[in-house]
Amino acid sequence: MKQVLEGSMAIADGVRMAEPHVISAYPITPQTHIVEHLSQMVADGDLKAEFIMVESEHSAASVVLGASACGVRTYTATASQGLLYMEEVIYNIAGMRLPVVMTLANRAISAPINIWNDMQDAMAIRDTGAIMLVAENNQEAYDMHIQAFKIAENQDVMLPVIVNVDGFVLTHTFEVVETIDSIDKVKEYLPPINMEYKLDVENPYSFGTLGEPSVYMESRYNLYNAMNFSRNIIIEAAKEFKDMFGRFYGGLTDSYKLDDSQTVIVAMGSVLGTIKDAVDELRESGKKIGVLKIRSFRPFPEDEIVAALKNAKNVIVIEKAICPGKGGILSVEIRDSLFKHKINSVSVNGYTLGLGGRDITPKNIHDLVARAEKEENVDGEFVGLSQQYL
């Protein structure tokens, strides 16, 4: 059914369709509406789940860790500082191969304190071993949460999945979302969770043992392999979803007007909508330009990126994060992917925009397209700074 929903409501409803058994959360802007909606669903009896409102994000993640280890479906959500406080536990969840699903309402990091959107929080946890998907709009956010459980719980993956949704820009925006009417259809897509190893008094395994030097690397290697393998599962989950529900947003990446593009804009998340509109305008004026959307940031879609960019001249990476002491993050990874495939005909220009909720406008996109034609391998340059504050 098509209806107008606030992003947070859409996400909560997507989570409800997956019927998690245990939800735990601690409030942080802009994640709050999601968990408020979920706790209301539990209070109203629309979702049968144990909802544990904890005393910190560290415990929110720890509660779902403990519950997940018992073999039930679990969910949590956070943002920004909350995520950083959770980070230790996220490593642990991934290390113990527990299929927790989590929403990250992307938000800037202190200091200065800032509640608005960017993706610096996500970038801070990119090596935790969690799969990181990024939603472009609230429809995709809704659908992606259902897919996330399927990916996480795949027997050969067994990793946490973090669904990134831009804070406020998606979580607090009302727009049309088509929800799924039949929970049975979702069940058909997403079968009940079935973990081979769990905390069970009949089969009493020990979880989270001491991994001495003789075994630690092997355990990390297995995780690393599972993450690599998850590429297939993410793509499969998207395709199966399309077959069943008719909606598709790409596998690890998606392309928009790429075929003959000399200039390609690469981005992830909600800014893609604004970029696509700007690209339509540029196309009308005769520019050969297209868009590559990163849908899965971890695992990183190296092959897809190389295939999409190898014939381009200019690549513009629009990134809402910065690595002090280096530059861009996504742009560096893209450049590395091309380098590894010995493609040196492409100039990859990384630009930093939209930090701490700074609006990214169509004019920004037009300006960058003009700039990128003259620049070469820009490394995370800040765009749109106010000279008066420097």
Add this chain to the structure above:
Amino acid sequence: MDFKVGIIAMPGAALSNKTGSFANETPVFKHKTCTGCNLCIYFCPEGVVYGDKKTKIYDFDSDYCKGCGICAEECPVDDIEMVLVEK
């Protein structure tokens, strides 16, 4: 499945680790004054002492005894003695 490597251990698998080799001393149950109080069983940190309250016959599992000497120290009737392990 591969992911259990380093993470998940089988129940009680520690029994394969014979900690008896830690011991420098080992108890000798003299069976002279024993009253069958069972304190040696209670107090053994490893749980290696076994025996019977009625017969007052106690022994220990040398495969795992670390030779701490608590049983001898706490025996209220001095019926346990620690002796050096010959290595």
Add this chain to the structure above:
Amino acid sequence: MLTKEETHNEFFTMGHTGCSGCAQSMSVKLIMEILGKNTIATNATGCLEVFSTRWPESAWKIPWIHSLFENSAAVASGVEAALKAMGKKDGITVLAQGGDGGTADIGLQSLSGMFERNHDVLYVCYDNGAYMNTGYQRSGLTPFDAYTTTSPSGKESFGNNRPKKYMPEIAMAHRIPYTAVASAGYPMDLQKKVKKAKSIKGAKYLQVDVPCVPGWKYEPKYSVKLAQLAVQTGLYPLFEAEYEKIISVKKISKKVPVEEYLKLQGRFKHLFKGDAGRAEIEKIQKIADENIERFGLI
């Protein structure tokens, strides 16, 4: 009758790598004997976790999970929630475990949250009065004047300059249904308290005094003796509380001067040099006397 096979402790086995004379492993053995098969345990990072689960070995024959240092209580909350969600909570005890650092310092927040939400979990703090797993650093439960590597004695110091944090009273302040303090020196008393905790629904806190051979610096055979002396001096009062009310205390059978307790331990040996040390021992005696008075131990 216990046979050789049966002594292979059913749910917490031998073969772990705890120190010779470890009072913590003794306590775990006693506790698991009461809790039995239908128990799921969580464990904070610490000695117990390290010595009982060196992969691929595990001394546990119950489902057991270690996550991190500070989240044993939160992980246990999640385990309890999952059992509830599956309709399996009845008949299964959730046991959360931590050392004194993992409980009263870094884990205090998650423990407080677990208490506050009154999860049906028994939390056991094995209190050996310092961070023994990392090599004897001071914790919030390190006793007054004890030497640790981060509260060393020296020309200007008699060791840890603050009294032990009274953790059981912090637990009681949460108005949880049951709080108890026990000791490795009194196994029947410990098991009685575990039995009682097992029968009560809601959050339970049990703190067990577990002497530590390398940390306290004594001969392994004195583990029990020291645990008993801690009680008999009044330095470690054993009691039970329901909600905010103390309902029983273990009376001291024969009051022992603290000196008898201190002199057996290397961590207090700096107090036995000169008049200044003597004055410090007086201060420790005062702590013991105050406990005796406050808890009515005699």
Add this chain to the structure above:
Amino acid sequence: MMKEIRIHGRGGQGSVTMASILAFSFFDDGNYCQAFPSFGSERTGAPVQAFARFSDKPIRTRHQIYEPDYIIVQDITLLKSVPVYKGIKDEGKILINSEASIKDVAGELGGAKEENIVMFPALKIAMKILNKPIVNTTLLGAFSALSGDVTIDSVKKEIENRFGSKLGKLNAEAAQTAYNYIKGDRSGF
């Protein structure tokens, strides 16, 4: 075609509610829609903005609205502190809650054309019907009449959905009265 609305108000006046009711109403009329706040940490009384878009095609863009087709001002005092007219399209219409006449604000027009500004006594209507100085629903009725881009029936339906039966009916009545007022029927006064 996509049209954009920017709402200026103060924290507590229900600007975000207004934008979201607009979105629901546009949807009821068969359009795609989008509504979002200026994502501020503003507290009661501070100037806030809220935005709404509608289109016959799915809406992708997510930037804030700089060149609106419509501007709605809940509180005329904002004119002194906030450039409320900024970016208004040539033919863009501005709806201001005020009993003042257009001449009273002639000096604060910015780039806006006088003939595109509608001064509308929303507060008076709200006080009469709701007995409360909350003008957002009244302004929604006026907007429906002024723009012709959203039906008053949809607006009233979504107001009732939002506020429940009793309060919803009263607010819908306020919207209808405002609608009639703009359409020239001042019988309610």
